[in-house]
Amino acid sequence: MNSSTGRKPTPRGLFGRIADHRLDYLYILPAIGVMLLVIAYPIYYTFYLSFFRTPPSLAMSDKVFNGIGNYITILTSESFHEVTINTVVWTVWSTFFATALGLGAALVLNRQFAGRGVLRGLLLIPYVISAVAASYIWRWIYHSDFGVLGAILNRLGIIDGKLNLLDNVNLVLPSLIVVNVWKEFPFAMIMILAGLQTVPDQLLKAARVDGAGAFHRFLHVTLPHLKGVMVITVLLLFVANLNHFTIPWIMTGGGPAGASDIWITQIYQIAFGRIRFGLASAYSVILFAVMVVIGYFYVRALTGNDDVRRRG
Amino acid sequence: MSRRSYNAGWSLTGWVFLILLLIFAVAPMLWMLITSFKSQFAALKYPPEFIPSNPNLEQYERLLSPKNEVGRQFLRYMANSIWVSTATTILGVAVAVPAAYAFARFRFPGRQALFFSVLFRNMFPAVVFLMPLFIMMRWMGLVNTYSSLIITYLTFGLPLSIWLLKGFYDNIPIELEQAARIDGCTRFQAFYLIVMPLSAPGIIATAIYSFITAWNEYVYALTFLNDDQKLTLPVGLQRFFTEYATNWPGLMAASFIMSVPVVVMFLILQKYFVRALTEGAVKA
Numbered sequence: 001m002n003s004s005t006g007r008k009p010t011p012r013g014l015f016g017r018i019a020d021h022r023l024d025y026l027y028i029l030p031a032i033g034v035m036l037l038v039i040a041y042p043i044y045y046t047f048y049l050s051f052f053r054t055p056p057s058l059a060m061s062d063k064v065f066n067g068i069g070n071y072i073t074i075l076t077s078e079s080f081h082e083v084t085i086n087t088v089v090w091t092v093w094s095t096f097f098a099t100a101l102g103l104g105a106a107l108v109l110n111r112q113f114a115g116r117g118v119l120r121g122l123l124l125i126p127y128v129i130s131a132v133a134a135s136y137i138w139r140w141i142y143h144s145d146f147g148v149l150g151a152i153l154n155r156l157g158i159i160d161g162k163l164n165l166l167d168n169v170n171l172v173l174p175s176l177i178v179v180n181v182w183k184e185f186p187f188a189m190i191m192i193l194a195g196l197q198t199v200p201d202q203l204l205k206a207a208r209v210d211g212a213g214a215f216h217r218f219l220h221v222t223l224p225h226l227k228g229v230m231v232i233t234v235l236l237l238f239v240a241n242l243n244h245f246t247i248p249w250i251m252t253g254g255g256p257a258g259a260s261d262i263w264i265t266q267i268y269q270i271a272f273g274r275i276r277f278g279l280a281s282a283y284s285v286i287l288f289a290v291m292v293v294i295g296y297f298y299v300r301a302l303t304g305n306d307d308v309r310r311r312g
Numbered sequence: 313m314s315r316r317s318y319n320a321g322w323s324l325t326g327w328v329f330l331i332l333l334l335i336f337a338v339a340p341m342l343w344m345l346i347t348s349f350k351s352q353f354a355a356l357k358y359p360p361e362f363i364p365s366n367p368n369l370e371q372y373e374r375l376l377s378p379k380n381e382v383g384r385q386f387l388r389y390m391a392n393s394i395w396v397s398t399a400t401t402i403l404g405v406a407v408a409v410p411a412a413y414a415f416a417r418f419r420f421p422g423r424q425a426l427f428f429s430v431l432f433r434n435m436f437p438a439v440v441f442l443m444p445l446f447i448m449m450r451w452m453g454l455v456n457t458y459s460s461l462i463i464t465y466l467t468f469g470l471p472l473s474i475w476l477l478k479g480f481y482d483n484i485p486i487e488l489e490q491a492a493r494i495d496g497c498t499r500f501q502a503f504y505l506i507v508m509p510l511s512a513p514g515i516i517a518t519a520i521y522s523f524i525t526a527w528n529e530y531v532y533a534l535t536f537l538n539d540d541q542k543l544t545l546p547v548g549l550q551r552f553f554t555e556y557a558t559n560w561p562g563l564m565a566a567s568f569i570m571s572v573p574v575v576v577m578f579l580i581l582q583k584y585f586v587r588a589l590t591e592g593a594v595k596a
Contacts, residue, residue: 027414030407038467042444108326130528132546133567151359194590
């Protein structure tokens with residue numbers, strides 16, 4: 001099939017075929033145009049700028065070529081090590097707990113019971129509201145003087161006195177991860193729930209007839225079917241967390257003493273706080289490189305699914 | 313342990329887990345609501361009152377009344393947000409529909425590569441593009457305009473919209489269009505009259521997704537807009553917070569008002585939204 005119009009396929013070279021299909025390209029032109037403008041060009045410009053030392057001004061005219069100087073500055077800076085560890089902790093634990101809670105919720109919600117739809121809706125709300133609102137809600141809950149969490153823990157006798165989470169260098173990152181997990185476990189839940197619905201009922205029934213308990217049915221029938229969805233969910237969450245800006249920025253601004261600073265807040269600080277676009281660009285390229293690797297696996301996971309679909 | 317009781321135990325664990333998770337998910341929002349009904353003074357009592365002794369709508373009245381400065385500001389931010397989100401949604405659908413259709417129906421060279429390059433955008437949320445885009449918007453004189461935000465938000469939703477809609481077009485039999493062509497429709501008419509209505513659920517799904525994403529977006533709005541009159545709600549909220557640092561009930565009321573449109577829209581159209589989220593990964 002050549003196209004919907006049923007034009008005859010002409011056995012010509014690539015350019016001939018492109019010419020044959022020139023009208024088809026009109027349909028995707030707006031989409032590709034916008035994507036080029038907002039994505040391709042910025043990628044190119046970030047690379048370009050990352051090799052320049054830029055003066056702290058927004059006019060990019062008097063920049064000086066600096067080779068890989070910016071990269072060396074970042075990789076050898078004192079804070080890079082700590083910020084990288086924070087980034088890994090933030091990304092890995094957020095992804096892990098969001099996926100684990102999402103999986104649990106999806107498994108429970110996958111049965112038929114009254115009120116299932118309402119329950120699913122309630123659990124999804126944190127994902128839908130804005131990260132800004134979520135950040136303020138949790139800042140208020142965590143508040144060291146008037147916070148409700150401190151009050152509850154005091155009443156239960158778990159702690160005595162003030163609960164200081166966001167000003168404590170050891171507790172700040174875990175506290176932010178809780179907020180992030182609260183915000184995104186519903187995403188994992190809904191993805192995995194959709195995946196569960198593709199598990200063939202007959203298989204589960206057959207396993208039950210063969211005497212497999214709930215846990216074994218889950219391990220040997222359900223889980224293998226979920227693999228594809230899980231991989232994509234984890235990858236998407238991982239990237240989203242690696243790039244998550246709003247929660248750390250609004251709740252702590254990276255503080256105290258950089259204890260909740262991650263790559264992305266650091267980049268923003270360098271770019272728009274210190275107005276050092278060259279340096280921030282180099283930082284972005286490093287982050288970018290990490291994401292290209294993950295992106296490769298993402299596309300592979302997506303296309304892999306496609307093959308299964310075609311065969312099945 | 314017999315299998316029956318083993319399964320029952322498994323099921324009980326599930327219920328307990330679900331209830332705990334529900335508390336975790338809902339309690340913070342409940343606390344936002346409770347706080348928003350308190351006066352500024354009552355919110356700073358310790359230990360806090362779980363049921364406000366003197367509940368009132370003072371905060372809401374202030375935020376939603378154009379008679380005072382705070383209310384005027386808040387309503388302006390809300391209008392800005394509505395405009396940006398609506399424009400993004402409409403443009404997004406207008407751009408995504410033909411592209412998805414082309415990817416589904418036509419076999420032009422480079423189709424696969426272009427399709428995956430569009431999807432690749434999914435991998436790069438927000439901040440990596442912030443700096444170059446900001447510089448670009450300055451060159452084009454778009455800083456402090458809604459256009460800068462609308463153009464940017466457009467690309468957030470596009471990959472997902474295209475992917476989702478392509479799924480719909482793949483499933484619409486090509487014979488329907490061919491029949492329409494035989495009956496004298498042009499290629500465009502066949503598309504507009506036959507295919508568009510059949511893909512309506514997909515269009516609704518992508519529209520909700522675009523709207524909610526645009527409504528909630530923070531980083532670009534924070535960077536591209538600095539004129540006080542032009543801010544969208546998420547950035548405006550932050551402005552409130554810095555100016556009225558101790559007014560937690562006001563902040564909670566503002567957060568609540570800001571959440572209402574997206575939550576209501578989501579609850580009504582949950583089915584479509586869920587579809588938008590999951591379609592990429594699961595094709596049942």
